[in-house]
Amino acid sequence: MRQLLCRTLLPVLGALAAALPVMAADVPAPVPAATAATAVPAVNATPPVPAVPPSPSTAPGIRIWPDPAFTHWPAIAYGDEARNIAFSLPVKLANVTGSIGWTGEKTLPFTTPDKAESISGLLPLPVGAGLHRATVTIVEHAWPLAVRIADAREEWPIAGLKNGFPVDAQGVPVVLADRRRNLSAERQFTLLDGVLPRGTGRTLLVGDRLESLGGDVWTGLDAELRPAFDERYPQHAVLLALAKLPDPLPRTIVWSPGNQVLHGGAWSAEEERVLGVLRSRCEQLGA
Numbered sequence: 001m002r003q004l005l006c007r008t009l010l011p012v013l014g015a016l017a018a019a020l021p022v023m024a025a026d027v028p029a030p031v032p033a034a035t036a037a038t039a040v041p042a043v044n045a046t047p048p049v050p051a052v053p054p055s056p057s058t059a060p061g062i063r064i065w066p067d068p069a070f071t072h073w074p075a076i077a078y079g080d081e082a083r084n085i086a087f088s089l090p091v092k093l094a095n096v097t098g099s100i101g102w103t104g105e106k107t108l109p110f111t112t113p114d115k116a117e118s119i120s121g122l123l124p125l126p127v128g129a130g131l132h133r134a135t136v137t138i139v140e141h142a143w144p145l146a147v148r149i150a151d152a153r154e155e156w157p158i159a160g161l162k163n164g165f166p167v168d169a170q171g172v173p174v175v176l177a178d179r180r181r182n183l184s185a186e187r188q189f190t191l192l193d194g195v196l197p198r199g200t201g202r203t204l205l206v207g208d209r210l211e212s213l214g215g216d217v218w219t220g221l222d223a224e225l226r227p228a229f230d231e232r233y234p235q236h237a238v239l240l241a242l243a244k245l246p247d248p249l250p251r252t253i254v255w256s257p258g259n260q261v262l263h264g265g266a267w268s269a270e271e272e273r274v275l276g277v278l279r280s281r282c283e284q285l286g287a
Helices: 002-026 183-193 234-241 259-264 269-284
Strands: 069-072 076-078 084-090 097-102 108-111 118-124 130-138 141-151 160-162 165-167 174-178 204-207 224-227 253-256
Touching: 069 141, 076 269, 084 097, 084 130, 097 118, 108 118, 160 234, 165 234, 174 269, 204 234, 234 269
Parallel strands: 076 174, 141 174, 204 224, 204 253
Antiparallel strands: 069 084, 084 118, 097 108, 097 130, 130 141, 160 165
16 A cells, blocks of 8 residues: 555656746746945936026016106196196116206206105296207216197197197107187177188087997987097097198087096086187188
8 A cells, every 4th residue: 555655646746846946947036135336216306407598588687767758748838827847757776966957947956765766846837839858867867858839829749649648749748838718708709700700611520439338429420520538638639639620621620528527517627728729720720
């Protein structure tokens, strides 16, 4: 029995012994421990930052200061009144001296303050039609300024609005010089003149179209339409629109100042001046 069992197991054990070297060869070798000479890469290494090209700006980090300028001026001035024109000056350097004044007249000295970006002031408006020049001087720098005063009876040189105020084609402030009218006397004596001159052209409608709900009040009117509107200074917008009058002169000129004026319910002195300069211009043209 023992011999039979040994004869049976010997072939099986021999087969297992032959297979053991093959199985041992299939087992992967253990990973060797890291030594001091072996470099271990960092898991969260920061990628290199690419070089940033220079800024294409012509003045990176440099503040650009505005030049001195006139900011507010009367659109219409009477010859018998004193009016002013407002100016603004940048304060690039504090506690430095400067001056401003019209050419040939006494200058107004000033000193720039601390903790301010700009200062403002008033200059008396020059008298007489023409181009009047002024100069602003701060330390060693000088800037020219100008204002154009035009006779309201002649062609108005108004070509645009700057911050709501009339300017000519070169951006120079424009002031129309007119005479003060005695409206009561004109109403009394004008009626004695008999037949009054009047234009023969088409009716001219200028101002705000009074738009609402996709339509406006002007639609369908038989008139020359000149929309002109400015929320702050509608009286300046109409001066721009009427700078060039049609030929022949209109028989009737209608001004629509806008809803903000109508809702206010008040007739201002500036609106009265607009009607005055328009009348002076039409009288000069024979109407």
